[in-house]
Amino acid sequence: MKRREFIRLTTAGAGALAATPTLARAQAPKRGGVLKHIGLEPPSWDIHGTVSYQTQLVSSFVRRTLFKFVNGAKHGPSDFTLAPDLALKADISPDGRAYTIKLRPGVRWDARPPLNGREFVAADVKYTMERAAKKSGYASLLGRIEGIETPDKLTVRVHLADAFAPFLHNLAEPWNGILPREVEDKFGDFKSADSLVGLGPFVLEKYEPGVKAVFARNPHYYQKGLPYVDQVEWLFVKGRATQLSLFRAGQVDVPFYDARIPRAEIPSFKQSNPTYPIVFWDWLAVRSLAMRTDKAPFSDVRVRRAFSLAIDRKKWVAQYLDGQGYPDHGPVPATMPEWKLPTKDLGEGARWLGHDPALAKKLLAEAGFPNGMKVKCTHWPGYGPEYVEELELLTYSLKQIGVELSIVNEEYGNYIRGSFLGKYDETTWGPSSIFTEVDGYLYNFYRTGQPNNRSHVSDTQLDVMLDAQRRYTARSSRKKVIDDIQRVLADRMYYVYTPYPKNVSSWTPRVKNYGPKNSFDRGAQLEVVWLDGK
């Protein structure tokens, strides 16, 4: 099957499955009701002005993208099958450099000024993409755009300088929501809540700073019958204990922006709210020990391999995570099975993912550290007690091979602009950002000079491979390159990835057709949800 056909069929088919009233009717959805949801207040409402996920979450209720990921209880949290949204289909040129996107006809913007319900057209897409390429912190994830044409009012053709495999996928990310030029003309930018005007399933009915944002059903939404709920109250309640208490008391339906509850709270929830579902689900972020591989001692691959060998990943998952986690969760997360190379297929590198303290000590001795070593490790304890406990576990593991990890707690501001971006002395430990496309976990972390390349990797052979995987638009060819990259990375061990726990989520039993999702496109996730009962 050719790539261009693949896109067309997948999007059309998945769209039918994802969010249409047909599916909903089969499960007897109910209309109406107010979904009360713990949310987060954004620092700004401009999706190009910030990479903040809080902004993407609220924007997605109102602003829509050309494509979206399938949503609903039937689809997995990491199912990123594309469904049509404002676009109907996309054709890719054989060289992978031109994308012709056909837009959905008859879609209308918000009926209020300054848009007055005008039709959504190709010029809107061109304006948005050009603005994103110029202003967004994610601009590099659109590839190198050479030009954008609008042959007719419902067709957009994007020309890229080089083939860029993740292009179409990334168009479904909420930071690519389509913006109307008139709003920027009127307000000067998209920073204020007043600028949140769009054509999505919801309209922003009310915004009370520090209290809540209320999203009401958009009566003119192009997908008739959706959303099912009348309103979503996105509450800016901050204290975690308060959020969970409101949830226990049934005052909110969803206890966090992605419905997460702390793992330690599971037994008490089973006791206090036995009818609430407790759902374990796959999470996409990775947790790793990054090392200064540009200088000694971590420029020596034997030291890095020794660190990895010190960790008993299977025992970690079995005992500490009660079996609810993944021993091998990086560089490609285990929750991306279509890209993840199983440990047994990693070749020579698979050896370094095992648990072998004796070999680890031998490697350290060969590297000139027969008596072990003392290493500083920065981190931000504010991620929560679970993260701190995992770092303690890592510290304990390394101690067994004579490595003393000296933990340096950092203030958030220092951590996020320092260690998180590779500015530390020896090692740093923490989670990554979430990327829904495999490129995010490879190119960002390993390509020479990338800001997220925390381990200061500079490997010419790897750079060539990382660039190559971006160029292959045919999935099978790209997969082969990505497999090879994973083999190289397992062997060179630039980061030591620790096991990853599954997320735990819960919601009130009246919330139906809800499925946790590794995406910040909350609008698309909630448009297919309905409420059954008080």
Added chain:
Amino acid sequence: MARYGLKRLLLVVPTLLLVSLFVFAIVRAIPGDVVDMMLEQFQYGKSADELRARLGLDRPLAAQYVTWVSGVFRGDLGQSLWTNRPASRDIAERFPVTLTLSLLSIVVSLAIALPVGIVAAVRQDSATDLASRSLAVGALSVPNFWLATLIIVFPSFYFHWAPPIGNFRRIGAGTVVYLSQFLLPALCLGITQAGVIMRMTRAMMLEVLRQDYVRTARAKGLADRVVVLRHALRNALIPIVTVIGSQMPFYFGGSIVMEHIFGLPGVGSFVLEAISRRDYPVIQAVNLLVAGLVVLSNLLVDLSYGALDPRVREDET
């Protein structure tokens, strides 16, 4: 008295100027530069120099300070670096919430501390006194955030009930509805601060009750209630009022924690966000406002001495 008031009022100006200088300097001493953060964490621009210039942070600190202070004198507290919203607009929306919570907490503290402190002094070394002293120590020992968390967590676990949080209603919704939202946080904050006032009340009352004029009042045959409330309490009040004045920063500080736990949209949660984002104008504006209020409350305390004690009035005239 008027001259005394005027003199105290004039002293407020240099105090606030010093405070403004301190606030301006301390905000910039927080580790982490706003431009780095905007660029690196939130990708809020492309070039550090360009962003610094756009935010007016490329000029010398002295020039930035003069611009800010002159703006403050014109009623312009500056704009948020992140949202471009005037800080005064956000503060105007949020400050009434913090003020209401602080004032209600003071009311709660006084409602508990004064009667208990007085009774404890009048019945010195009795079981009542012991109980009230234990209560005071208990109130002092219990952190308000712990009490607040318990109040929220326990009922939700055992009775599936939680205070109505997350649907804050402004004063336009009606005074009763508005004030009812503050009852639990004010109780948590008020109880913990009541301990200090309770102990001070007891100690001062004990001292005053031993004075000759109290004995004289009793000898004249005045009722105990009149002796205690009209003669003794009034003379004991000056140190108590001083303590209340000195507690004002604790009430404002405690409000920040209570706002966070009870989901109240006051300046506390607002300034916490601003600090984490290094939003200098907002941090400066809120700090200056709080400092101004503390200065003002101290001024009111000083002025109240005159009202409470005729000797102060006479001295000043």
